[in-house]
Amino acid sequence: MDSSHTPSSSSEPQLREHVYDGIQEYDQKLPNWWLFTLYITIVWFVVAWLAYYQFGIGTSDEARMDSFIAEQQAAREKQMGGVTDAQLWEMSRDPKMVEAGKATFMTPGMCVTCHAPDLSGTLGGAKLPGLPLNDQEWKHGGTPLEMLTIIRKGAPDVTKGMIAWEPVLGVKRVTEVAAFILSHHKEGEPVKLAADSPKLGGAAAPAPAPGTAPAPAPAPAPAAPQAK
């Protein structure tokens, strides 16, 4: 053990007298950089709290989120608002779009999981969660726009249908997927509504509960209303 510990000058560290089971302690001054770190974080707390709560600097999470989502929705509707049936048929004949749509459709975990690679909604004779997309019977309407709306916004009663893909895939890819599906159909082919189609029930269709996705409008709606 260090025995020359008597403090000769004030710069020497002081060794405290007390010995605990052989352990001694110096009484060094606190390192300045360490103290400043502590002080700065404390001052930062006070200043930041003042800024938030006294001077109202900074946006609230709510406001930030609400405005972003509203902007995003508006941008989407602007992009999709003008789309017509004819345009969609046009796209379905564009091999580049169809190819891109196919790539998305066939990505594992995406459309193909429930609707099968051949769009039949069955795999090896077993029914998959999705409905067939290669016949002329449609649950939610068979016009290109109705189809696109279902892909974009999901089924009205989501427990029995599919999810809204637009927020996940973005406008470009949902359009491509619609083009890919339409490429399996011909313009002017007969469209039949399925027996369980909510469109047949009209008013009898369950109104969506508040909080679930708003029922998709038959035609692309203007900017979706905000939750508030």
Add this chain to the structure above:
Amino acid sequence: MTTKTTIEYNDRVVRQFMLASLIFGVVAMLVGVLIASQLNFHQLNLAEWLSFGRLRPLHTNAAIFAFVGNMMFAGVYYSTQRLCKCRMGSDLLSNIHFWGWQLIIAAAAITLPLGYSRGQEYAELIWPINIAVALIWVVFSINFFMTLHKRNEPSIYVALWFYISTIVTVAMLYIVNHLSLPTSLTHSYSFFGGVQNALVQWWYGHNAVAFFLTTPILGIMYYFLPKAAERPVYSYRLSIVHFWSLVFLYIWAGPHHLLHTALPKWLQLLGMFFSLMLWAPSWGGMLNGLLTLRGAWDKLRTDPVVKFFIAAVTFYGMSTFEGPLLSIRAVNSLSHYSDWTIGHVHSGALGWNGFMAAGMFYWLAPRLWKTKLHSISAANFHFWIGTFGILLYVVAMWISGVMQGLMLSATTADGSGLQYTFLDTLQSIRPLMALRIIGGAMYLVGFIVMCWNLFMTIRAGTPYNETREVDVIERGAKDNMGWKDTFINDPVAYTFGALILIGGWLFLPKGSDVVSLVCAVIFTGLAIRKFNQSSQKWSFWYEKLLHNYLPFTILTFVAVVIGGLIQIIPTMTVNTAKNVEDRVQKLYTPLELAGRDIYVSEGCYNCHSQMIRTLVPDVMRYGPAPEQGYSRLGESIYDHPFQWGSKRTGPDLAREGGVRNNLWHYQHMMDPRSMSPGSNMPPYKHLAEKEFDQKALPGKIAVLAKLGVPYPAMEATAIKLSALEQGQKIATDLKNSGVQLEPNTELVAVIAYLQKLGQYEQPKVEEDMTKKKLGIPFPIKPGIPDNFRSAQVKP
């Protein structure tokens, strides 16, 4: 005149705890390597009781309570006796403590794989075991304080300060967070639901890290490091400042686990700022450890014990720098729910706790068995393979966390969609998860080498109980401080004065709060002036305090209780009905409740969160409709326990209900990869074969009603009937799709629950508002609405 006496230390119990820690260390790490492998190789989910969701709680509980717990007790029992110059208070209590703790561990090792769980992290054990833990902790406390009481060393050394703070704080945290109402011998619901449960859980969870994995180990560092280095501790006054700032600030930091969630923003901000303030106090401990070695750096080359201690302290410094960094809201939005956090805790657990344990065991074994360490080169090998193992692990998790975080936030070029699916991000981190397995396995190999080395050491020696001749100190030389001396003096008065004024700034209405802040600043200035004038008097008072263990304990308790009270009381007394943010979740039907309990018991929360944060990518990915926005308070207000989660190994499920149809869920639960190719989720086929517990449902609903969930009065038979009817509906729906599933199976209940997730309605304002309930709306500053997260129903 001093009388001398010869005492024999109770080193037997130290040996017992040490061996238990070694054994459970191997178990905890083996399970760790297994579950890390399961994340990459789903086939390793060999049976229902060996699936990730059930084993992960076993891993965390074993690492914390069995490995570090036993190590901590070994260190505390060894050093406390020597620092107090007396044998432990009671051999009987020591024995009860040891065997009781091992019984608890055994009970945990059986119940967790069987799926008995409270569904809160590191607080999974069921209520009868909770009571046992609390009782054994009381036994430990009594034993410890009896030792302090009869000590032959008037002054209390800094290691003991840390042990004291551990004992009182863990007791407080554990009891409050485990308050629950039993529905059966093996099941209970937490007193707290939704946001309240979240706050209390992370107040506990974060401070389990603070007061179970940090403070006792700091105490151990203060004893064993100077012993091994044979050098005086660097600075006594740094010990004082960092001890008191650490224990006071740590308790406030819990909400940093809940940033961007539905937790009111004032709590989030407190959590963030207090975490930042914690940086310096934590590094105070690191400095005192590292700088103690000044003048003895050569030992770093020759002595494996010193090597482990210094590496441990360095890892402590690293993780206590990373902690404040991760608690900054902007960083947290990327790191939270990702592997980054997993890397962070392991640099603490493996680097700090594991290496402190190793250093201590290498130091203790030769002394407890009176022999020499069997092999120094094996210890060196342990050191290097362990160090590289941790670094590999941590670096892999950093990259994985940042990469997955960035991928999950990436949007398409026009910003209207997301670039990657969740599965894409999972595939991209697989190589990193593989590296993590290798890093963890390397660490485990080093640990096993240590076990072998110690086993050989023990075999060469014989158990040895140290005896020592000590001076018996007279009564009156210690523990002579009265209440007045303790509380009425300048240091205490100035500290509390400043704290009260700062509290006034936080909570007083507009206008007077700023006045309070100004007063606090002036008052702090006065305190500094007073300290400079009479620092001798202040340090004399503190030295006197060190001669008095009870006043010291009381002041410690006061320091650790303040943060919790300020955060929890307002959250508890709040009128929940007024604070649902315009949405209130629809009550679970009996079947959905049964499904929820299965979800909890299978440990789904270990991989799936139920919280859409106030972040754009979260809302886009999990909305499901963007206009639904982020999760509101009311959407989980009746959840006992809350299931917001802390890690997204799988996607968030907050609004899973109705997103997919029953058939999809059935296929996915039976074989996750049929619906999600490349998924690493374990299959849950066994749920299709077991019946859900109908009989327990009426009791469970009654308990929930008692806890404030507004269930209407229902007959027991009506409850069971409702469950079966709803099950029948799902079974029929599945049958129409060609799948045969009995309506009374657990799988049907889980599907019902999953389909309910995220369903909410408008609160019935008039009815709920008129309920006579104590409560003020968030925040607790009634004069100033929290315009950063107004949690109130608009009338």
